[in-house]
Amino acid sequence: MLEILKKTLKAGSQTTKYPQIPDEAPEGFRGKPQLFPDRCTYCGECAAVCPPNVIWLTEERGEKTLTLSYCGCIFCGRCEEVCQSGAVKLTQEYELASKTKEDLLTSIRRKL
Amino acid sequence: MNREFTEALKKEFGNNILDEVTSRNETYLTVKKEANVKICDHIYHHLDISLVSIFATDERKKDGFFKVHYVFSLDKGDAFVIIKINIDEKTPRYNSITHKIAAANWYEREIQDMFGLIPQGHPDPRRLIHFEDMPAGVYPLRKDFNIRTKPQRVKGEYVYRRVEGEGVYEIPVGPVHAGVIEPGHFRFSVAGEPIINLEIRHFYTHKGVEKLFENISLDKAVFLAERVSGDNSVAHAVAFCQAVEKIAGIDIPPRAKYTRTILLELERVYNHVGDIAGIATDVAFGMGAAHANRLKEEILQLNEKVTGSRLLRGMNAIGGVRRDIGDKKDGILLELSEIQRDFRELMEYLMSIPSLMDRIETTGRIYNDTAKGLHVVGPVARASGIDRDTRRDHPYAAYPEFNFKVQLQKGGDVYARTVVRADEVCESIGIIEQALWSFPDGEIKAMVGEIPDGYAFGYTEAPRGETLYWVNTSNNKIERCKVRDPSFCNWLAIEYAVLDNIVPDFPIINKSLSLSYSGNDM
Numbered sequence: 001m002l003e004i005l006k007k008t009l010k011a012g013s014q015t016t017k018y019p020q021i022p023d024e025a026p027e028g029f030r031g032k033p034q035l036f037p038d039r040c041t042y043c044g045e046c047a048a049v050c051p052p053n054v055i056w057l058t059e060e061r062g063e064k065t066l067t068l069s070y071c072g073c074i075f076c077g078r079c080e081e082v083c084q085s086g087a088v089k090l091t092q093e094y095e096l097a098s099k100t101k102e103d104l105l106t107s108i109r110r111k112l
Numbered sequence: 113m114n115r116e117f118t119e120a121l122k123k124e125f126g127n128n129i130l131d132e133v134t135s136r137n138e139t140y141l142t143v144k145k146e147a148n149v150k151i152c153d154h155i156y157h158h159l160d161i162s163l164v165s166i167f168a169t170d171e172r173k174k175d176g177f178f179k180v181h182y183v184f185s186l187d188k189g190d191a192f193v194i195i196k197i198n199i200d201e202k203t204p205r206y207n208s209i210t211h212k213i214a215a216a217n218w219y220e221r222e223i224q225d226m227f228g229l230i231p232q233g234h235p236d237p238r239r240l241i242h243f244e245d246m247p248a249g250v251y252p253l254r255k256d257f258n259i260r261t262k263p264q265r266v267k268g269e270y271v272y273r274r275v276e277g278e279g280v281y282e283i284p285v286g287p288v289h290a291g292v293i294e295p296g297h298f299r300f301s302v303a304g305e306p307i308i309n310l311e312i313r314h315f316y317t318h319k320g321v322e323k324l325f326e327n328i329s330l331d332k333a334v335f336l337a338e339r340v341s342g343d344n345s346v347a348h349a350v351a352f353c354q355a356v357e358k359i360a361g362i363d364i365p366p367r368a369k370y371t372r373t374i375l376l377e378l379e380r381v382y383n384h385v386g387d388i389a390g391i392a393t394d395v396a397f398g399m400g401a402a403h404a405n406r407l408k409e410e411i412l413q414l415n416e417k418v419t420g421s422r423l424l425r426g427m428n429a430i431g432g433v434r435r436d437i438g439d440k441k442d443g444i445l446l447e448l449s450e451i452q453r454d455f456r457e458l459m460e461y462l463m464s465i466p467s468l469m470d471r472i473e474t475t476g477r478i479y480n481d482t483a484k485g486l487h488v489v490g491p492v493a494r495a496s497g498i499d500r501d502t503r504r505d506h507p508y509a510a511y512p513e514f515n516f517k518v519q520l521q522k523g524g525d526v527y528a529r530t531v532v533r534a535d536e537v538c539e540s541i542g543i544i545e546q547a548l549w550s551f552p553d554g555e556i557k558a559m560v561g562e563i564p565d566g567y568a569f570g571y572t573e574a575p576r577g578e579t580l581y582w583v584n585t586s587n588n589k590i591e592r593c594k595v596r597d598p599s600f601c602n603w604l605a606i607e608y609a610v611l612d613n614i615v616p617d618f619p620i621i622n623k624s625l626s627l628s629y630s631g632n633d634m
Contacts, residue, residue, distance in 0.1 A: 007399075028420045051328075
């Protein structure tokens with residue numbers, strides 16, 4: 001009995017107040033990838049290497065669109081690795097729950 | 113070792129051996145189709161070499177034949193001998209070896225379902241991977257099967273083995289279980305409390321991973337390998353990368369080897385601690401479970417700090433690793449020493465609780481000969497006195513440079529498996545410490561150019577046991593990738609482990625074997 005009490009007191013409280021108090025992911029965390037429209041050259045390299053194929057480059061009426069879906073993203077960071085211009089970066093953000101798949105799409109576009 | 117061995121085989125079966133190819137530590141012997149049973153039986157029983165996998169390939173485009181490969185592992189000399197037979201499409205039958213080598217059972221049934229090659233004389237020719245609703249004549253791993261095909265569903269019935277007699281009842285459990293675990297069906301036959309027979313049925317989540325491999329590029333395939341079995345990510349990814357590196361002759365830098373070793377051992381530590389937590393949960397010792405889970409969480413958070421992923425994902429690539437962990441050296445060492453002290457204390461405490469010991473001692477015994485016959489692998493095998501460990505027998509990554517002991521127990525019960533895991537946790541932490549103390553400088557990734565056509569094995573000792581990849585590349589793509597997860601070997605052992613045990617002990621036995629549904633079903 002005393003043993004149990006000692007162990008419990010030593011371990012202390014382990015839970016945090018999340019989500020009331022935000023729980024920050026450590027540096028280097030593989031979180032939600034972010035696109036930077038001003039740096040992107042629309043070369044499509046990220047779309048080509050993406051293992052689950054959740055990045056698409058489309059072209060319509062002279063406008064190029066790069067779309068990324070967080071839905072199937074595996075946070076491997078291959079897009080970040082191959083991007084020459086630093087237009088994709090993994091962030092420390094991990095709260096991705098949403099009600100629809102459309103909410104999990106992000107896209108940037110540019111007129112040619 | 114390999115040469116001696118093949119010479120001996122040639123002397124014995126000279127005119128049955130058609131062709132011999134050796135590359136690195138793998139020797140491929142093509143033999144006459146009719147001689148497969150004789151030769152495999154000789155290697156297995158006479159030379160006492162274990163059968164680690166059987167797989168088929170569809171090479172009809174190349175030379176008009178299907179091939180079946182029997183993989184034998186020479187543990188004493190770090191070598192593999194692969195017996196190959198050619199099978200013509202018009203007569204897709206070959207002799208089953210299951211009546212001689214029990215470990216061949218599931219492999220042959222798998223080949224029957226996926227390739228339509230029939231093992232004649234198999235004692236249990238039922239379907240294994242396909243369900244009754246799959247029409248006859250659909251063989252997904254044949255090259256002419258399109259991955260987008262959606263076969264029509266048909267009606268059919270699966271016949272379970274029945275145990276009959278007065279007072280014998282059947283208890284069906286699953287495939288849907290309480291809690292967030294994967295699906296599997298367990299059919300118990302009981303007479304009162306003791307279990308007199310258990311039949312398991314799996315493959316509810318068959319995802320066609322091996323077919324998926326054939327359709328993606330090599331660098332993407334690393335991430336697929338990583339996801340074959342969720343909590344054995346590193347072991348799978350490293351095994352795959354090693355196979356490709358072996359084909360291409362890439363020598364990865366020492367720093368990458370060390371990093372891989374550290375990651376593999378971190379994976380082992382969190383898995384084993386999690387398993388011990390599970391055993392404490394299953395004997396209803398909540399307080400012990402809470403502390404073990406707390407420790408597991410600490411390790412997962414350490415993983416996250418080191419690699420950015422709690423399950424150590426995204427670290428491996430062909431040619432090395434993708435992130436340098438050198439700057440986190442001191443942090444890892446500090447944290448691990450604390451975790452180890454805490455873990456030792458916890459194990460001492462757990463083992464002093466009579467209500468826990470009562471439940472795990474002599475429970476779920478897997479006898480040494482059963483384990484050997486089924487080719488059980490990993491900590492489960494080592495708890496039944498089988499002295500096998502891929503890290504020592506087929507050294508890879510930086511393991512040859514470290515001192516570690518392969519932990520053995522003889523009991524074969526839940527207690528023995530718990531002890532093996534606990535000892536391995538300490539051993540693993542020891543390996544990580546050695547690796548970090550002598551962490552080499554330099555590059556973390558070798559230059560990778562074109563991957564030549566070829567084939568090779570990659571292997572690791574995952575937390576669950578020996579993981580085997582056979583990769584065949586052609587034109588920078590994967591022609592065939594055979595994955596042999598440790599759970600595929602170990603699942604059948606549970607049918608033996610539960611015999612004469614009572615139904616309430618099933619969860620503990622199951623947990624102590626720590627089997628993966630995902631890795632098995634693939």
